[in-house]
Amino acid sequence: MTYQLYRNTTLGHTLQESLDELLRYDQITPQLACKVLLQFDKSINATLATKVKSRLTFKAGKLNTYRFCDNVWTFMLNDVEFREVQEITKIDKVKIVACDGKNVGEEGSSKK
Amino acid sequence: MAEPSQCKTMVPIIYQQIIEDVITKVKEEFLEEGIDEHVLQELKQIWQSKLAATNCVPNEPDKQSRAANSSEQVASSEPQQMEPTQSVAIASTSGTASGFAPDTKMVLVDITLPSQNGDQRVLKIKIPSTALQGNQLHNLLAGALNGPVFQAIISLPHTLATSIMQQYINGALLSQPTATSTKNPAQTDGAMSDSEIKTVFPNQKGQNKKIANKLNQVDGHGDSSSDDSTEGSDVDVQDEEMENKGSDEGSDEESLNSDDDDEDFEDHFDTDNIVVCQFEKVYRHRNKWRFQFKDGIMNLNGVDGVFHKASGHTEW
Incomplete structure (x- = not known):
């Protein structure tokens, strides 16, 4: 499973802007831009899954909004504190968009 | 084991790996389409400089200056500062394609923004050499100065501002070449190599139409992933874009699938904090929630971070 949410x-935004620029100057076709984005999806999914090791925890004062749709969770959290070892990041508000992590690596599996 | 804030220190490394991976793997696609490899390298370069210009990547202090230098690919021998709005072509760089006729010679022009906070900013814009004739560019810029475009870009980061300005100019030029090129075709011939101004015209309609959502539509038409179709830069264009959407797609709001990133774009405007990840577990017990996420990319307080696992809790 390769998600497009990244x-x-x-990184995704800047890639899309870059492609847009090339498109605007007719240097590439929309189809090619599309292929680049699909490759980006593959690359970023794979890289995140294999190369990133950091772990963090967070706690939020309040879950403001939540939504579960198309197997995607969206949360709006308030007063959030992210912590990785001793480094703490505090923010008023964060939006979390999360696709189903279980689908990865077991495509077609019936397990939900 | 984990160094403090590995989630940030890893970002430049991870990003670079992804960029390399993408560029390497699409090479074949480019060749198949008969597109020269330098375009691919250009893509990489633009991508990297745009990324650097966001200042979202931690631990890369020298990035900003580099971004400023490389934000526009066009070779300019050395940017000379010119008086406001009046700009002068410097190194003319032919061969850079654009929405203009393929043979149109593009020249690089510096536009010095009126200083807002004391520091002057120079935007490098590519324009077809034809626009230098007559008062076209002058009029255009004079108009722009009073218009909302300048107001909008003046506060934006350099590359964004450049990009918007470029689009504005392109759009404006493309919407009025009829005037210049039909009025005095002989004159335009003079300055350009072997121009075929007429070839501009077939493009025009499409171009003009595209102007409204140029920034937004990044991955082609009707692509299934309208994922983040809106980028933070189109301040002015936004309204039009919304209108377009309304008329094109009726009231069909894409609120019910994973492509519903309209909010993201608002968030983006607010420079809001966002985490994009995958969920492993989401528990709820009464009003208590617990989460386990993995493979996340975050932008918190304007700084990117990546994580392998993140667990958290909250109450609703």
């Missing part, structure tokens, strides 16, 4: 990140 396009909505700094």
Whole structure:
């Protein structure tokens, strides 16, 4: 399972802007731009799954909104504290978008 | 084991790996489409400089200056500062394609923004050399100065501002070449290599239409992933875009599937904090929630982070 949700990140946004620029100057076709994005999906999914080791915890003062749709959770959290070892990041508000992590690696599995 | 804040220190490494991976793996696709490899390298370069310009990547202090230098690919020998709005072509760089006729010579122009906070900013914009003739560019910029475009870009980061300005100019030029090119075709011939101005026209309609959502539509038409179709830059264009959407797609709001990133774009505007990840477990017991996420990318307080696992809890 390769998710497209990582396009909505700094890396994804900047790639899309870059492709847009090339498209605008007719240097690539929309189809090619599309292929690049699909490759981006694969690369980022794979890299995150294998190369990133950091663990963190967070607690939020309040769950403001939640939504579960199409197997995607969306949370709006308030007063959140992210912690990794001793480094703490505090923020007023965060939006978390999460696809189903269980689908990865067991495609077609009936296990939900 | 884990160093403090590995989730941040890993970001540049991870990002670079992803960029390399993408670029390497799409190479074949580019060749198949007969697109020169330098375009691929250009893509990489633009991507990296845009990324750097976001300042979201931690621990790369020198990035900003680099971004400023490389934000526009066009070779300019050395940017000269010119008086506001009046800009002068410097290194002319032919061959850079654009929405304009393929043979149109593109020239690089510096536009110095009126200083807002004391520091002047120079935007590098590519324009077709034809626009330098007559007062076209002058009029355009004079109009822009009073218009909302300047107001909007003046506070934006450099690359964004450049990009918007570029689009504005392109859009404006493309919507009015009829005037210049039909009025005095002989003159335009003079300055350009072997131009075929007429070839501009077939493009025009499409281009003009695209202007409204140029920034937004990043991955082609009707692509299934309208994922984040809106980027933080189109301040002015946004309204039009919304209208377009309304008329094109009726009132069909894409609120019920995973593509519903409209909110993200608002969040983005607010420079809100966002975490994109996968869930392993989401528990709820009464009003208590517990989460286990993995493979996340975050942007918190404007700084990116990545995590393998994140667990948390809250109450509703």
